Amino acid sequence: MNPPNEGPPQGSYITRRRTLGGDSDGYDPRRDLTLIAIAVLVFGTLTVGVLGFGATPVLDDGDDDGTVFPVQDWRDDGPEEVQLVVEANRSEITPGDTAEFTVTYENETAATDATVQADGTEYDLDGAGQTTITFDRGGEFTVRAEREGTDQTQYISDAMIISVERFEIDLLLDADEEEITAGDEVTFSLQRSDTGEAVSGSVTVDGEDHETNEVGRVTIPFDQSGTFEATGSAPDTDTETFRDGPTTISVEPRTVGLSLSQNIEEPRVGDDVTIEIRRTDTDEPVNATVDVDGEQRIADEGVLSLTADRATQLDISATAPDTDSETFETVTETVRFARHEAPLALQPNQTTVERGEAVEFTGIRTDTDEPVPGTLSVDDRTAWLDWQGTTSLTFDEAGTVPVTLARANTTTHTFPSDEVTITVLDTQYEIDGIDAPERVDRGDEAVVEATIHNTGSDDGTPTVGYVFDGDEQTTQSLEIGSDERETVTFEVPTNLDPGEHEHAVTTRDEDASMTIVIEDGDT
Template structure:
C-alpha cells in the first residue's frame, strides 16, 4: 500500500496522544453556561411582577415567566451531522470532516473532537491528520443562538497500520541436543530487531540475530515476532527445528581383572564423554544390579565361567546412552586350609587330634589327612585322630577335593614323635638243621628312634620263644645280637618259620628240619616225599628250601601259616 498522503496546509493532526483538557476552550461548555445564565436572569426578572393568587387563597405565588409554564412550547432542537471524506486511512493520512445540519447547511460555530483533541470548524469543515493506527471516534458539537438545542453527531475513522512480513531463517534445522542454532530475522531484505520464541522462551534478536541452544530433544517451532508500532504492524514467521538426542557411550571398569566365585568385585560405570559416574543398571550372570550416584556396585557370583556384563542407562531428554558390554571370566576361589593339632609332640604310640578348617571362615572341613603314608578321613567338624608308632618328625597334610566353585590349598603341620625304635636287619641263620641240633641265629639291631631305648628281643621257632636278649641302644646306635636254641627232638621233619621279634618289627626266615638220618643230599625226606621251594629273606636274598610233599604254598600273604597234613606243624613257604 502506498505511504501516507500529505495533509492540507491548514489541517490539524492526530498522533495518538492527548493534550490536557481545558473547559474554557470547549464550545459546548460555553454554550451551556450561556443558557444557565439566561435562565437565572429570567427568574430574577419574574420576581418583580404582580403576585398571582391561587384559587384557594392560600397565599401568594411567585410569578413565573411564561416560558417556564408547562403550557408553553418546547425550545427548538437542531441535530448536527458530521461527514468524513474517507473512513479508512493509513498512518499519516488526513481526513476532512464536514459539520452540517440535517438540511445540509454548514455549521460554522462547531468543533470536531478526536482522541481528546478539539479541532475548530471553519466554513463547516476541518482536516485532521492521523499519525498512528487505531479506531478513532470523531464527535461534532456546536452552539446556535436563541432557544435552539444543538444535538451533536459522531463518526468512526479506522487508521490501518502498514504491514511488514517478517522472514525467519536458521543456519540448521536438524541438530543434536546441546547444539546452538543461529536464527536470522529480516523484513524481507534487511535484518530487523525482533524476538524469536522457541519452546515458550523469548530470545532477543538484536540486529536481527539470535542464538538459541537446544538442551533437549524434540520438535520445536521457532517464531519470529515483533510488536507493532504506531504506524506499522508485523506478521510473524515460523520454522521447525528437529533436535535429536546426543549419543553418549557408557564405559565399565572392574577393580579386579580376575574375579573369583563367592567374592565381590567392584564394577564402576562412567560416561565415556566426560568420565563422570553414571547411575546405571548392570546385568551380570542372570542378576541385575543398580549403581549408586557414584556409578559403583559390588557384584558377587556363585558360579564359574564366562559371563556377559552389560551396563545400561535410561535416556534423558537430551542424551541417549549407548550400553557398555564386556565378557568377564569368573574363576574358582582359592581357599586356604588350616590344620591344627591339640599337641605337636607325643611319645611313640600316642595319638594326636587334628582339626582341618577353612582359613577364611574357620569352618571345619570334611576332608583327608595323610600321615606317614597313611590316609585318615576327617569328620564333618574337620577332626581326625592319628596314632603315631614311629619316632621322628613327621609331616601331616590336610586337603579337600575341589568343588565347582572353589579350589582348596592343602595345609600341613609337623609333629614330633619321641621314643626309641628298634629295626632289625641282616638276619643270619642256618638253612637246615636236624632234630635236637643247637642252632645259632643273629640279627643286626639299630635304634632308629630319637631317644635311648632298651627292650627284650626274642628268637622264636615255629612261633615258640626259644631264646631272648636284652638290648639297650642310644639313638642311632647299632650292633649285632646272637641267639641260640635247640631244635626239639620231637619236631617233625619239614620247613618251619623262625624269627627274631622286636617291639617295632620282626625279621624271619625258614629252617628245614630233618631227622637225624632221614635227609639225603638231594633233599629227599625219609618217607620219600620232598619238595624244593624258593624262600626270599627280608634282606632280599633268596635260596632253596626242602619242604614236605604235603605242604602248600601261598602267594597271598607274607606271613607263613600252618597248612600241612603230615607233619601237622609243617609251614608253607611264601615268596
C-alpha cells in the first residue's frame, strides 16, 4: 500500500514575485533543469498514451476546461506543479492609466481559469488569459496571478509589483506684502504652478510649520527684522505629488504715543462711530492695526468705523507697525453702545368703570406705534398682553387703581414703562321690591315691575335683566344716582303651557325670583 502524498493540500499555491522592469537574470522556469526533465517525461508519457503503449494512466486535473494530463503515477512524489506566469504590457504607469496583464502556464498557453488580484480586487481572465486593470492612484501595487489546485495539480502563483508614479506638480508661495516691518503679519498664499489654484498645505518659516486654511492661506507674524526663507509644501494626493515652493521674505527694522478719539461720545445701537488714531507728537493720523474685542481690523489713514447691532461695550486697542526708526505704543479705549429708548403707552378703552366691568387695554411703542406684548401690573396681579398688545381686566373693588405697562429690555432697546389710573365707581344695585301677578290666564297681558335702588356713593348705569324659566328674556339699562331708585317694567310671556313657572329680575349685585301660574282660560 502506497503512503499518502506529502505535497501541498488541494487549493494551495506557491507565490513567485517579480518587480516590473526588474533584473532579467532572475529565475526563469524555462532554464530550470528539473522542470525540463519533467516536461520531457510528460511528453514521453503522452506519446506512449497516444500510441497505446503500456498502461500509463490519464489524470483529470479536476477543472472544467476539458484538459487532461497523461502522466506517470508518481505516487510518493506528490501532485504535479504547474507554474503560472503574469506579464504586463507596459512598464511606465501613471494614475488613470490602464495596463493589460496576461497570465500563462509555463508552456506559454493561456491560463484562462486563473485570476488576477490587485489592490483588493479580483479580476477574471478572458479566453486569451488576459485582463485589464486601471490604476486610479499612485503607489506600489502587487499584481498576483493565482489558480486553485487539485489533488493531481498544484499551480504555483506568480506576482509582480506595479509602481504607479504620481504626477509631479510645482508649488508657488506668494506673500501678500512686499514691504514688511517687524511686528507685521504676512499672509502667504500657496498655489499650484500649473493652474494657479490654491492648495491647502503648510508654510515653514524659521523651522516652524504653519498650516494653511482650506484656500491655501496662512497668516504668520514677523516679530523680528531680517531675511527669512519661507517654504510651502503640501501632502501628496492619490494622483499627485507636490514639489516644495520657496520664497524669501525681507523684514525691515523713538517711541511714539498714539491717541484714540471717537466722533460720538455716547453712541447707541446702530450708530456709526468713527475712531481716529493719531500720533501724539505730530497729531498726524497713522495707519494702525486695531483689535476690536479680539477681532483684528485695519484703520487706513487712522480711521476705523465701528457699529454694533446690540447694546455692548467694545474694548479697543490700537498699534502701528514699526518703521525703520520708530516704534509705537499701544493705545486702548472702550466704546459703549447704549440701547435706544422706546417709551411705552398704555391705552385703556375706558378709565371709569363700575365694579365687575371689563376694561380693554392696548400697549404700544411710542416710537413706532407698534403693539407691545408686555405685562400689566395691577395691585398684586400680573397680566400678559398678547402679541397684538391687548388684554382685558375687570375690577371688583371700588376706588382708584393704578395699572402699569412694562416690557423687558431687548439687546437694542429699553422700554420706559407707562401707567394709567382706572376709577372704579362705588355703586351697589339692590332690588327694593317687585310687583308681579301670581296667576294669569294663558295669553293675557301681564307685567313685572321692579324697583332698583343704588345704595352706592356714585351714580351708576346698571343693567337689569328679566329671566323666565332660566332663560334671559331681555335687559334694560338705567341711570340711577347715588341713593336713588328707578322702576323697571318687563312683560311676562303668558302664551305658554299652563302651569307654574319661575321668573326673576336680576342686577349685577342681586337677584329676585318668584313664581307665576299660567292658567288655561277655557276652564
